[in-house]
Amino acid sequence: MAEEKHYMTVEGKEKLEKELEFLKTERRKEVVERIKVARSFGDLSENSEYDSAKEEQAFVEGRIVQIEKMIRNAVIIEEDTNSSVVSLGKTVKFIELPDGEEEEYIIVGRAEADPMDGKISNDSPMAQSLMGKTIGDKVSVSTPGGDMEVEILEVK
Known part of the structure; x- marks a missing residue:
């Protein structure tokens, strides 16, 4: 196995x-x-x-x-600086709609996830919802507190 x-x-x-x-x-x-x-x-x-x-x-x-x-x-995780697609190792900035604050996270593996330090696991609901999306996409994210909608502002 x-x-x-x-x-x-x-x-x-x-x-x-x-x-x-x-x-x-x-x-x-x-x-x-x-x-x-x-x-x-x-x-x-x-x-x-x-x-x-x-x-x-x-x-x-x-x-x-x-x-x-x-x-x-x-x-x-290999760095891919050319792509604007949210993926493992990328930093993504988004805003909660309709009028939330901007948030920024790096998507990392679960071994180094630390949300308080701005690092979320690729297994988290937030990362799962954002992966594969690009700047300007609006994404629905299921969280323990209920569903929320975010808009991707930046991917680097």
Whole structure:
């Protein structure tokens, strides 16, 4: 069975590689040290510090496995500066109709999506609705808060 592809920019992959390096070299050591200290408190069956450290260790190890898989299955988004069609890796500016504010997002893979930083996943309803459209197109987007209509102002 083929593993899921993870679409990302070069910068997104580099960010994941740095996080992976940090988790393997620094965070693992910190957690192991917490476990050692917690063990010194005695009876492990009633040691909440030990339980907490073990849970953190499981989280860190899970994140390492997740990042390694994402990097292994990374598909780098190629920059296409010639096209004005909304696609993966493009920045799209739009306005909510009839009189909303302008919004601008970069469409990225889910691995690096961060709406607060202006990056939306290509799997999101917003991105799915915008993909393949061009400047001037009016698009209906289904959101958890209801349907909205937007007009694409710029694609870069």
